[in-house]
Amino acid sequence: MEAISDPDRTTSTALLNCLRREVAEVSTTAGHLLLRLPHTGTLLRARHGRWPESPELFTGTWHPVTWHELAVLVVKELGTAPVGFLDEIAASHSAIAAILAARTTPPADLYQRSEQALVAGHRYHPAPKSRGSLPATTWLPYAPETHASFPVSLLHTDVVDAGDIDLPPGTLPAHPLQLALLGRTADAEGPEVWPTSSVRTVYDPAADLFYKFSLDIQITNDVRRLWTYDLRWIPPLAQVLKPVFADIAATYPGTAFLLDRGYRTTPAAFEALAVVLRDGIRRHTRPGVTPLLAAGLSEGFDGNPLDTLTDPLAWFRAYVSVVAPPVLHAFFAHGVVMECHMQNVLVGVDASGLPVQAFYRDHEGMRLLPRHTALLSDVDGGVAGARGVSEAKGWERLQYCLVVNHLVEIAGAVQARHPGADVWGEARAVFAAYAEEHGSPALLMSLLESPVVPAKANLLLRWSRAEGTASRYVDCPNPLRGTSS
Ligand SMILES: Nc1ncnc2c1ncn2[C@@H]1O[C@H](COP(=O)(O)OP(=O)(O)OP(=O)(O)O)[C@@H](O)[C@H]1O
Ligand SMILES: [Mg+2]
Structure with a gap:
């Protein structure tokens, strides 16, 4: 479906x-x-x-x-x-038409299909597919939704590295579209890659590595450039996350984080030509398991395990059991707020289609709670930066990412195939079990009773930005709420 x-x-x-x-x-x-x-x-x-x-x-x-x-x-x-609001919507509309017209036969690899399934894009954004004001001919050859693949461009230039970078010296991989936007040409062609759902992150299956590039195009809420601030945080975040995920994987076997290991760039175009090297997926996937993008499960693709589901309740229970406890643990035990929306999470399914592993990615959207003050002050030079959040703000973000922009959609995809299935009873049981095993954290207990959860207001954001105010979240009915109260 x-x-x-x-x-x-x-x-x-x-x-x-x-x-x-x-x-x-x-x-x-x-x-x-x-x-x-x-x-x-x-x-x-x-x-x-x-x-x-x-x-x-x-x-x-x-x-x-x-x-x-x-x-x-x-x-x-x-x-x-x-300014530009109606044009963005029209551009998004044309982009969908262009994508549908250019779509080729789906690739054999199910993981790739799931990453390249987001033709409609973010379902709660007024202009989800708008790609700046560029004509479709410029970006279609690199669009994940058309099932594109292409060779990465290589520049021979002076480079600087930070973190764990294992690339040939003097060589800078670049996104061909970013080079074109900068008016530059490649010195050589690199490995064949395919674009993931984020558009600017590509997968190199031979090396089992992801490359995340700057792409100076506005997609949904951001110009997709690798900002110096986020680049600076990549090595220290990798240091924080290695032991955190070792602990999480010991508690929840099969859980992995696709670490951004470091970055390479050239001093003359530090942000514009930066590339982040991210752990590949294959090295983290157990034998017999197929990783699938969560957002792909929601949107649908040929081979989606939801299409052959016979026991929706058991499936959703398994799904929430692999996805939710690790992020709750990252928050409560380690003070790490994962941006676990459904474009940043992959779920591994076994041969019967049942979820058995969860993989998380994306350093950029990650936040740290106040217990990381020393590191925050160290990296941000004593000035409060965007990386640190209060517990309340971090919890708001986590609820939005995990519940509203993830579980609600997966539940919707299950219920579209099995109307009336009480999937939320299953989810609630998983959250309640985590709470019981971990001293009933007050924030989690209140989530289980609250009538509402926070949802990001992507439409109002366009207006509030124009007015310079910062109202970003609105209340949305909480599907996890117990019905007995
Ligand atoms: N439900 C969704 N929630 C968030 N983003 C979505 C959703 N559906 C599609 N997207 C798209 O996925 C991307 C999400 O942005 P995000 O900042 O998480 O990723 P990124 O930093 O560009 O790349 P990566 O995920 O590889 O680190 C955007 O391009 C956005 O339009
Ligand atoms: Mg992402």
């Missing part, structure tokens, strides 16, 4: 998801989701399935609205649009 549809439908769904989560007063009728936009009083309805779709506007009677009309209604509701 592939969830991919046409660009119109996908674009409307993303806007409806944003409205539903961030703006509207929501109610449901049989088959429909009703969205009342509080400022303008606009009344919308959408067909209610896995995703809301086919939006209609009430003007005495219901009549269909296009994705573009829906975007205009969003602007009316929220007030003067930030």
